[in-house]
Amino acid sequence: MRYDISAFDKMISRAKRIAVFSHLNPDGDAVGSLCACCTYLASRGKDFVPILPNAVPDFLKFLSAGGRPIVVCEEDSQRAKDLAAGADLLICLDVSSPSRTEYLEESIVSSKAAKVLIDHHIQPSREFFDLVYSEPEISSTCELLFWLLMAMPDIGGDVNRLSMSCAEALYTGMMTDTNNFSNSVVPSTFEMAARLIARGVDKIGLQYKVLNSYNMSRLRLLGRLVNDCMHVFPQHGATCMLLSEEDKCRLGFRPGDTEGFVNIPLQVADVRISGIFTEDKEGGYVRVSLRSKRGTDVNTLARRFFNGGGHENAAGGRIYMPLSEVPAYFLSALDQYFG
Ligand code: 5GP
Numbered sequence: 001m002r003y004d005i006s007a008f009d010k011m012i013s014r015a016k017r018i019a020v021f022s023h024l025n026p027d028g029d030a031v032g033s034l035c036a037c038c039t040y041l042a043s044r045g046k047d048f049v050p051i052l053p054n055a056v057p058d059f060l061k062f063l064s065a066g067g068r069p070i071v072v073c074e075e076d077s078q079r080a081k082d083l084a085a086g087a088d089l090l091i092c093l094d095v096s097s098p099s100r101t102e103y104l105e106e107s108i109v110s111s112k113a114a115k116v117l118i119d120h121h122i123q124p125s126r127e128f129f130d131l132v133y134s135e136p137e138i139s140s141t142c143e144l145l146f147w148l149l150m151a152m153p154d155i156g157g158d159v160n161r162l163s164m165s166c167a168e169a170l171y172t173g174m175m176t177d178t179n180n181f182s183n184s185v186v187p188s189t190f191e192m193a194a195r196l197i198a199r200g201v202d203k204i205g206l207q208y209k210v211l212n213s214y215n216m217s218r219l220r221l222l223g224r225l226v227n228d229c230m231h232v233f234p235q236h237g238a239t240c241m242l243l244s245e246e247d248k249c250r251l252g253f254r255p256g257d258t259e260g261f262v263n264i265p266l267q268v269a270d271v272r273i274s275g276i277f278t279e280d281k282e283g284g285y286v287r288v289s290l291r292s293k294r295g296t297d298v299n300t301l302a303r304r305f306f307n308g309g310g311h312e313n314a315a316g317g318r319i320y321m322p323l324s325e326v327p328a329y330f331l332s333a334l335d336q337y338f339g
């Protein structure tokens with residue numbers, strides 16, 4: 001894979017202070033790309049600050065953002081905004097639009113700094129950025145960042161010049177965004193994995209750390225959702241699971257606890273589309289997460305009915321209604337969508 005990296009390389013060289021961002025409710029690809037980018041900037045001796053709208057889930061906390069603490073806007077809003085405003089280069093990772101950074105959107109849009117987007121979503125908002133690397137055909141932002149770093153003059157295609165923490169962060173984001181090599185995998189994804197494993201990345205160790213390190217309450221939450229809170233619409237090959245604030249409270253829910261749940265109903269032969277709807281009373285909305293099998297497009301469904309977007313087989317958004325009304329709304333969306 002070949003990228004023209006010279007503009008990005010020059011922007012980094014010129015920058016005095018760089019702010020690096022990713023999206024709300026950061027997943028493995030968001031945290032992985034943020035940490036890998038910061039680690040690379042540290043290796044170039046740059047002054048940088050990693051900023052996220054809300055906290056890193058526990059299972060990703062082992063990743064290092066170039067040795068600097070991640071500034072979390074929900075915890076320290078003014079500081080996050082001041083740091084964003086004080087930067088002369090902004091790098092946004094895994095965000096199709098600045099609005100995906102939620103509270104940081106205004107700081108990013110109004111900043112006079114140079115802005116770079118590195119992303120793998122369909123139809124990114126290019127107009128906000130001076131330089132865009134967009135690759136919707138690739139597995140993850142981490143994969144795109146891997147190939148961009150490989151093309152950097154100081155790395156020169158030699159994976160051994162990536163630090164171990166950078167390599168691990170890149171592998172983690174790719175592994176989680178592909179659901180451990182089960183979707184969105186293209187030949188270059190295996191090539192990336194092969195190079196990183198040759199570099200010394202401990203594939204099994206990372207799997208244990210990231211995919212097999214949950215607590216018992218998560219398993220009980222899955223049982224509750226599948227047994228008591230799942231609606232099935234056989235006419236559309238669709239399911240939806242509802243997670244209420246009450247259940248979150250009762251079962252000790254922590255951010256990241258439902259990671260991957262939405263994929264599980266797709267294990268059923270006749271299910272082609274699965275949704276999980278999570279009540280957020282404080283935000284005043286229901287968070288939507290959608291997955292589909294090959295041939296069913298949830299990106300368009302999310303754009304049309306759920307104020308969101310994403311990829312063909314993985315998309316999200318939010319809706320503004322009581323959780324109890326969601327199954328009927330979902331069914332009516334499916335009726336209209338499939339005609
Ligand atoms: P998840 O279901 O894991 O939260 O998100 C799946 C995909 O949909 C991700 O690629 C994510 O970036 C995208 N996505 C999730 N929520 C939203 C949203 O509110 N708006 C948009 N445009 N995309 C979203």
Ligand code: MN
Pocket residue numbers: 029030094120140141177
């Ligand atoms: Mn991603």
